[in-house]
Amino acid sequence: MSDFNPTILAFCCNWCSYAGADLAGVSRLQMPPNVHVVRVMCSASVKGEYILKAISQGVDGVLVLGCHIGDCHYMTGNHRTAKRIPVVQKLLKDVGFDERRVRLDWVSAAEGEKFQRVITEFVEEIKGLGPNPVREVMS
Amino acid sequence: MARIGVFICHCGHNIASAVAVEEVVKFARTLPDVVYSDHNLYSCSEEGLGSIKKSIEENKLDRVVVAACTPRTHEPLFRRLCEQAGINKYLFEFVNIREHCSWIHAKEPNAATEKAKKLVAMGVSKAALLEPQVESESGVIPTAVVIGGGLAGLTAAASLVAQDIDTHLIEMEGKLGGQLNDISILAPNFEKSADLLNKLVSELKKSERGHIHLGAKLVDVKGFVGNFEITVEEEGVQNKIPAGAIILATGTQEHQPEGEYGFRKAPGVVTQLEFERALQRGEVPKRVVFIQCVGSRQPGREYCSRICCNTSLKNALRVVEAGGTAAIIHRDIMSYGAAWEELYRQASERGVAFFRYSLEDKPRISAENKHILVEVFDDNLGEGVTLHTDLVVLATPLVSRDDSGDVSRMLKVPRDKNGFYLEAHVKLRPIEFATDGVFICGSARWPSSAREVMCQALAAAAKAAIPIKRGKVVTEAITAWSDPDKCAGCGNCVIACPYEAIEIVDQDGRKIAKVNETQCKGCGNCVAACPNDAMQQRGFTTRQLSAMIDALVKRALEESS
Ligand SMILES: Cc1cc2nc3c(=O)[nH]c(=O)nc-3n(C[C@H](O)[C@H](O)[C@H](O)COP(=O)(O)OP(=O)(O)OC[C@H]3O[C@@H](n4cnc5c(N)ncnc54)[C@H](O)[C@@H]3O)c2cc1C
Ligand code: FES
Numbered sequence: 001m002s003d004f005n006p007t008i009l010a011f012c013c014n015w016c017s018y019a020g021a022d023l024a025g026v027s028r029l030q031m032p033p034n035v036h037v038v039r040v041m042c043s044a045s046v047k048g049e050y051i052l053k054a055i056s057q058g059v060d061g062v063l064v065l066g067c068h069i070g071d072c073h074y075m076t077g078n079h080r081t082a083k084r085i086p087v088v089q090k091l092l093k094d095v096g097f098d099e100r101r102v103r104l105d106w107v108s109a110a111e112g113e114k115f116q117r118v119i120t121e122f123v124e125e126i127k128g129l130g131p132n133p134v135r136e137v138m139s
Numbered sequence: 140m141a142r143i144g145v146f147i148c149h150c151g152h153n154i155a156s157a158v159a160v161e162e163v164v165k166f167a168r169t170l171p172d173v174v175y176s177d178h179n180l181y182s183c184s185e186e187g188l189g190s191i192k193k194s195i196e197e198n199k200l201d202r203v204v205v206a207a208c209t210p211r212t213h214e215p216l217f218r219r220l221c222e223q224a225g226i227n228k229y230l231f232e233f234v235n236i237r238e239h240c241s242w243i244h245a246k247e248p249n250a251a252t253e254k255a256k257k258l259v260a261m262g263v264s265k266a267a268l269l270e271p272q273v274e275s276e277s278g279v280i281p282t283a284v285v286i287g288g289g290l291a292g293l294t295a296a297a298s299l300v301a302q303d304i305d306t307h308l309i310e311m312e313g314k315l316g317g318q319l320n321d322i323s324i325l326a327p328n329f330e331k332s333a334d335l336l337n338k339l340v341s342e343l344k345k346s347e348r349g350h351i352h353l354g355a356k357l358v359d360v361k362g363f364v365g366n367f368e369i370t371v372e373e374e375g376v377q378n379k380i381p382a383g384a385i386i387l388a389t390g391t392q393e394h395q396p397e398g399e400y401g402f403r404k405a406p407g408v409v410t411q412l413e414f415e416r417a418l419q420r421g422e423v424p425k426r427v428v429f430i431q432c433v434g435s436r437q438p439g440r441e442y443c444s445r446i447c448c449n450t451s452l453k454n455a456l457r458v459v460e461a462g463g464t465a466a467i468i469h470r471d472i473m474s475y476g477a478a479w480e481e482l483y484r485q486a487s488e489r490g491v492a493f494f495r496y497s498l499e500d501k502p503r504i505s506a507e508n509k510h511i512l513v514e515v516f517d518d519n520l521g522e523g524v525t526l527h528t529d530l531v532v533l534a535t536p537l538v539s540r541d542d543s544g545d546v547s548r549m550l551k552v553p554r555d556k557n558g559f560y561l562e563a564h565v566k567l568r569p570i571e572f573a574t575d576g577v578f579i580c581g582s583a584r585w586p587s588s589a590r591e592v593m594c595q596a597l598a599a600a601a602k603a604a605i606p607i608k609r610g611k612v613v614t615e616a617i618t619a620w621s622d623p624d625k626c627a628g629c630g631n632c633v634i635a636c637p638y639e640a641i642e643i644v645d646q647d648g649r650k651i652a653k654v655n656e657t658q659c660k661g662c663g664n665c666v667a668a669c670p671n672d673a674m675q676q677r678g679f680t681t682r683q684l685s686a687m688i689d690a691l692v693k694r695a696l697e698e699s700s
Contacts, residue, residue: 007695009691019211022209022211022235022238025239025243028245029243030244030245033240033251033254036257036258037235039210041617041679042664044635044662044663045662045667046667047667047681047684049681050684053688054688057688058695058696059688059695073573074662075553077637077664080635080664080668
């Protein structure tokens with residue numbers, strides 16, 4: 001399905017990943033326009049419910065981006081993120097979604113290029129997976 | 140019903156070259172609760188701000204959304220504008236359509252415009268649910284604690300007492316002065332370090348504001364800016380010191396080059412600090428060879444410790460001064476700055492020999508009769524040289540203290556990959572930690588000369604004095620609160636909170652979570668940990684974030700149909 005234009009949500013922590021996304025912008029790094037960033041203070045404030053809600057309503061993919069382990073502005077926040085996201089992925093898998101629709105990655109404030117790479121790769125991956133199956137049910 | 144105004148910025152061509160700004164303005168008018176929408180050439184210019192303010196007043200707006208650049212730089216500006224226009228500054232929402240849209244989709248104007256619409260729709264849906272906030276203020280304990288009684292800690296403490304602030308200086312050893320106790324003469328001016336120390340110590344002792352704790356072990360640090368509690372163990376007794384601000388000045392330790400160049404195996408091979416002690420005892424050998432960068436600037440420890448070249452220059456000059464000879468085997472001489480460069484010139488003039496080695500071909504040491512042979516391939520001469528000497532001094536780097544990990548955990552402050560403490564931002568917020576109310580100075584931050592250490596210490600004292608002199612601290616209203624009707628008192632939030640800001644309290648016979656707002660840093664970790672949706676973060680409530688997801692889904696569906 002070549003004209004599939006996925007809708008993707010990305011939660012970025014204020015201190016690292018949002019700043020990394022800003023840096024990608026300042027550096028004019030080009031990337032696919034499918035990803036919509038929601039700023040949160042820490043990746044560990046992203047409730048599993050948000051991800052489940054987004055996927056169950058037809059969002060094609062959800063990214064959670066935080067500071068590298070050891071760099072979380074709130075010290076150990078991202079340790080919780082690292083534990084939480086696999087649980088969410090498993091839950092999604094259990095109810096029949098492809099767990100690759102959710103991805104966790106670390107992007108520091110200095111990693112504009114990594115932000116570009118993560119976005120580009122994730123959009124490609126979601127394109128490969130095709131539209132969120134819920135979409136068909138809904139339309 | 141909210142009355143939302145949406146302002147889309149062209150940012151000159153920066154946004155408008157990819158995003159059809161006027162189309163987004165029209166789209167915004169179709170969104171729920173939006174009563175007004177407009178565009179500005181530059182929203183942040185005086186003209187832009189003036190026009191937004193006028194629109195707020197004329198249209199009786201009660202919420203403002205600006206779609207422009209990044210909140211990380213411009214949110215304070217627009218929040219202030221809202222305040223000036225009579226709206227609580229927390230009723231403002233920023234949408235980033237420059238860094239996150241026009242700049243990164245420069246060649247796809249249609250897609251960029253559609254994305255900007257979605258982002259605006261998301262921002263508007265959140266804005267509708269924003270609530271006015273009051274920033275909380277709390278008092279400040281008018282006392283400072285300085286940890287570490289070396290040159291840095293002493294300078295900071297002396298400055299604080301001079302500002303009439305009660306200051307506790309915590310030193311783990313039985314004596315103040317730190318490394319300077321072993322270093323009698325300080326380059327570049329060859330001043331006596333004892334003079335420097337004595338002056339600072341007497342200033343501190345003279346003032347009734349100064350409280351010196353010797354042989355004091357740091358046990359625990361609790362609390363937050365304005366209201367810390369530092370537990371210190373002295374002679375087996377634990378004391379709690381309440382304080383408004385903390386300065387960390389714990390210094391470093393000298394790297395011990397075990398096994399290198401015969402260190403601790405062959406006699407006559409010492410570290411620079413050991414040599415300083417010998418000089419202090421008046422033991423000056425006839426011939427001394429210094430080897431630089433032992434254990435630094437190589438794989439495993441890449442950094443330059445900054446003070447070792449200057450120290451060798453100083454001590455080589457002292458040897459020459461006493462009638463001996465000195466050679467410095469180096470990789471490059473780092474005598475940065477005018478005074479130190481002058482020291483290098485003096486050393487060259489006074490006959491100190493310099494040889495340059497490369498990492499691939501390090502000098503070799505062997506013993507012969509009563510003296511030591513040092514063989515080095517000099518890069519500049521392009522040939523091997525053999526030196527006969529009585530003493531080899533290994534200039535090793537200052538490294539982070541073995542216990543710095545424990546201290547960093549206690550104070551909740553970060554360290555860099557080399558174990559040195561990491562300030563909030565090298566250029567924008569030097570000396571400060573990201574944790575409010577905790578400051579760093581001296582060689583614990585990075586190996587520094589005495590003069591640099593004193594500058595940093597004065598800066599730290601000035602910054603630590605700010606909350607104490609103000610007498611209050613204001614917390615950004617992005618703190619968490621718990622809804623008592625939903626809270627089951629499970630305590631997950633207590634475990635999730637990195638700041639010990641939440642406790643379970645008894646309320647009408649029921650256990651519920653309670654957030655201490657001055658202690659809360661607004662990370663939202665508790666929100667995600669709460670199974671009952673009772674924990675909420677101001678400005679990032681679960682309703683607000685859910686509304687953003689709904690808005691994205693809605694717009695995506697509209698777009699595809
Ligand atoms: C060999 C050598 C020669 C030098 N020569 C020169 C020179 O000629 N000119 C010059 O400008 N600079 C020189 N320096 C640099 C200078 O000595 C340092 O910059 C300065 O002494 C650093 O002071 P400080 O207070 O940061 O650290 P330190 O002197 O290391 O003091 C830290 C103090 O904190 C205490 N402490 C540590 N942890 C704790 C804790 N948890 N609780 C309580 N107390 C704690 C330690 O006991 C110590 O007293 C030299 C350095 C060396 C190693
Ligand atoms: S602040 Fe970035 S992950 Fe916690």
